[in-house]
Amino acid sequence: MTMTAVMRCSHRPxxxxxxxxxxxxxxxxxxxxxxxxxxxxxTRIRILDSAARVFSERGYAATRLEDIATAAxxxxxxxxxxxxxxxxxxAEMLRVGVQETEKHVRSAVRALGKDAxxxxxxxxxxxxxxxxxxxAIDYTAANARIVGQLPEEVRRVHYDDQRTYGxxxxxxxxxxxxxxEIRRDVDLLTLRFLLFGALNSTIxxxxxxKRSPEELASQVASIFFEGVxxx
Amino acid sequence: MTMTAVMRCSHRPxxxxxxxxxxxxxxxxxxxxxxxxxxxxxTRIRILDSAARVFSERGYAATRLEDIATAAxxxxxxxxxxxxxxxxxxAEMLRVGVQETEKHVRSAVRALGKDAxxxxxxxxxxxxxxxxxxxAIDYTAANARIVGQLPEEVRRVHYDDQRTYGxxxxxxxxxxxxxxEIRRDVDLLTLRFLLFGALNSTIxxxxxxKRSPEELASQVASIFFEGVxxx
DNA sequence: GTCTATATAGAGATAGAC
DNA sequence: GTCTATCTCTATATAGAC
Numbered sequence: 169m170t171m172t173a174v175m176r177c178s179h180r181p182x183x184x185x186x187x188x189x190x191x192x193x194x195x196x197x198x199x200x201x202x203x204x205x206x207x208x209x210x211t212r213i214r215i216l217d218s219a220a221r222v223f224s225e226r227g228y229a230a231t232r233l234e235d236i237a238t239a240a241x242x243x244x245x246x247x248x249x250x251x252x253x254x255x256x257x258x259a260e261m262l263r264v265g266v267q268e269t270e271k272h273v274r275s276a277v278r279a280l281g282k283d284a285x286x287x288x289x290x291x292x293x294x295x296x297x298x299x300x301x302x303x304a305i306d307y308t309a310a311n312a313r314i315v316g317q318l319p320e321e322v323r324r325v326h327y328d329d330q331r332t333y334g335x336x337x338x339x340x341x342x343x344x345x346x347x348x349e350i351r352r353d354v355d356l357l358t359l360r361f362l363l364f365g366a367l368n369s370t371i372x373x374x375x376x377x378k379r380s381p382e383e384l385a386s387q388v389a390s391i392f393f394e395g396v397x398x399x
Numbered sequence: 400m401t402m403t404a405v406m407r408c409s410h411r412p413x414x415x416x417x418x419x420x421x422x423x424x425x426x427x428x429x430x431x432x433x434x435x436x437x438x439x440x441x442t443r444i445r446i447l448d449s450a451a452r453v454f455s456e457r458g459y460a461a462t463r464l465e466d467i468a469t470a471a472x473x474x475x476x477x478x479x480x481x482x483x484x485x486x487x488x489x490a491e492m493l494r495v496g497v498q499e500t501e502k503h504v505r506s507a508v509r510a511l512g513k514d515a516x517x518x519x520x521x522x523x524x525x526x527x528x529x530x531x532x533x534x535a536i537d538y539t540a541a542n543a544r545i546v547g548q549l550p551e552e553v554r555r556v557h558y559d560d561q562r563t564y565g566x567x568x569x570x571x572x573x574x575x576x577x578x579x580e581i582r583r584d585v586d587l588l589t590l591r592f593l594l595f596g597a598l599n600s601t602i603x604x605x606x607x608x609k610r611s612p613e614e615l616a617s618q619v620a621s622i623f624f625e626g627v628x629x630x
Numbered sequence: 631g632t633c634t635a636t637a638t639a640g641a642g643a644t645a646g647a648c
Numbered sequence: 649g650t651c652t653a654t655c656t657c658t659a660t661a662t663a664g665a666c
Contacts, residue, residue, distance in 0.1 A: 208631075227548035230460030232659060245662085246632050254660070287628075313547050316540070316603065317458035350627045358618050359627060361608050365600025366593045372547065374558075377592050387589050395626030396585045397518075439649075463641060476644085477650050485642070 212250050214240040217306070219261045224309035228258065228317040255322050258314070262326045265307030269300040270333045277340070286344030287393065293340055295385035297367055302381050309371045334360070363392065443481050445471040448537070450492045455540035459489065459548040486553050489545070493557045496538030500531040501564040508571070517575030518624065524571055526616035528598055533612050540602045565591070594623065 218239035223231050233254060237244045251257040276296035277289050284292075301308045315323060341356045350356070370384060379387070449470035454462050464485060468475045482488040507527035508520050515523075532539045546554060572587045581587070601615060610618070 205631090211631080224547070227458045227460055227545070229458055230548060233661090234659075242631090243633060244660085245634075248661070249631060309547070313544065314458070316455070316544050317461055348629065351629050354622065354627045355618060357608055358610065358615070359622065361600065361604050362597045362619065362622065365603075366597040369592065369596025369600060372596075373592050377588055379589065384589070387586055388593065391585065391590065391593065391626070392622060393626050393628045395622070395624050396581045396590060397624045398579065398582050399630070436649090442649080464643090465641075473649090474651060475642085476652075479643070480649060 208250070211240070211242065215242075215247065215250055215257070216261050216264060219257055220265065220306035220310045223258060223261065223314055224306050228314040233257075255319060258318070259322050259325060261307070262311055262315075262322075263329050265304065265311050266326075266329045266333055268304065268307070269297070270336065272296050272300050273333075274336065285349065286340070286347045287349045290340055290344055291385070291389045293337065294363070294367070294389050295381060298370070298381040298385040298388070301367055301370060302384070305371055308368065312368050312371060337364075359392075363388070439481070442471070442473065446473075446478065446481055446488070447492050447495060450488055451496065451537035451541045454489060454492065454545055455537050459545040464488075486550060489549070490553050490556060492538070493542055493546075493553075494560050496535065496542050497557075497560050497564055499535065499538070500528065501567065503527050503531050504564075505567065516580065517571070517578045518580045521571055521575055522616070522620045524568065525594070525598070525620050526612060528595075529601075529612040529616040529619070532598055532601060533615070536602055539599065543599050543602060568594075590623075594619075 215236065218236045219231075222235045222239060226235070233247055234244045236257070237247050247257070251260065273293050273296040276292045280289060280292055315326065318326065337360055338356070341350065341360055344350050345352070345356065350359075366388060367384075370378070446467065449467045450462075453466045453470060457466070464478055465475045467488070468478050478488070482491065504524050504527040507523045511520060511523055546557065549557065568591055569587070572581065572591055575581045576583070576587065581590075597619060598615075601609070
């Protein structure tokens with residue numbers, strides 16, 4: 169199972185209200201009265217995948233809609249059949265990336281069953297997040313790199329989307345502390361941001377440093393839990 | 400002592416060969432035959448400081464030379480008196496940022512004296528790097544955010560500049576391991592990139608998470624050396 | 631749904647006055 | 649050293665044919 173497979177298959181345009189009731193209506197392609205056609209759904213996914221890659225490679229402003237269209241196998245003008253503007257496209261690409269990462273991590277933790285310990289759950293979350301970061305690297309990299317360059321309004325909405333995911337991690341950490349698996353003098357908020365910072369930074373690592381998600385997660389969990397000093 | 404002070408005062412145009420013999424000639428303002436004038440040197444610094452801020456806020460491509468010029472109190476056309484192109488300006492801004500950070504960290508470690516232990520030296524380096532990241536935040540943020548968006552040639556040169564700084568850290572870590580202060584089964588290369596990833600990510604943290612360099616460095620050192628699990 | 635063609639605006643760079 | 653004016657290219661977005 170790879171995140172890439174997850175990312176490429178599951179993010180068809182959601183039926184409004186299905187999953188994020190009342191919160192956000194994802195832009196829909198034509199046939200607005202009914203369901204999107206099979207063909208348009210596939211093209212839409214190709215556009216989003218291409219957008220993630222190009223935005224991550226070139227940054228927000230340097231990305232030309234023509235680059236995305238070409239990568240998706242269509243012409244620039246045709247993009248406007250799916251998205252009303254560059255901003256609408258980038259917002260949807262970001263939303264999909266966070267949504268799929270959160271789904272993947274939650275399902276990995278859930279798979280451990282009810283009576284798994286706090287540390288095991290954290291370790292599973294670290295691995296799943298590492299998988300998402302590395303295997304859906306275009307979405308992750310786009311997210312990490314361009315968030316500071318977005319128009320104000322787009323960024324605000326995106327921060328809301330990320331909030332839910334952050335809250336989930338906060339709970340994982342609180343639970344682990346409650347069961348005595350994290351020292352009392354560690355600031356959990358700082359810890360969470362350090363973990364994300366470390367894991368997400370892997371997208372910028374040179375090739376000679378890159379590790380598989382398993383190796384990376386194992387090193388990260390070991391260092392964060394046990395420390396690097398001999399015991 | 401703040402890095403800001405360091406950054407703003409010490410990066411006058413280097414006399415070619417003075418510090419980086421044969422490696423790179425920083426672009427020089429006019430009066431090329433002799434020394435730059437006092438006035439031009441000051442304007443040049445204002446331009447670089449403004450460039451760091453604007454590039455970090457808007458990204459590489461979205462940054463208009465007009466924004467930088469305005470922030471520096473001059474008109475767009477005048478920029479070309481100092482830098483031949485946008486790329487030359489961004490390259491110099493990046494070079495100065497890395498150079499000053501490295502200076503600051505080396506001097507903090509040196510101040511410990513010859514017989515300081517490996518862990519103390521690392522802890523001083525972590526604090527100094529945190530200071531540089533936080534207090535020269537415009538240069539750091541510009542560096543971290545736009546490196547993935549640079550034209551190929553600019554990025555290549557910049558990676559060379561960073562290499563020296565990375566080698567210095569590699570030695571700090573090797574020494575600490577040699578004196579038994581770091582476990583044998585920790586991959587030092589991964590550790591170094593995780594440390595940088597964690598420290599540098601602080602520029603993207605929301606305001607409620609931000610910490611002073613001292614608090615940040617203390618948490619980071621404690622977590623990385625001792626781990627978060629109770630002993 | 632996808633295309634071609636084009637209106638419109640923005641930004642890097644240059645020229646030359648002061 | 650700094651300015652104003654302008655050349656030129658590129659990119660978003662629209663219009664309308666197929």
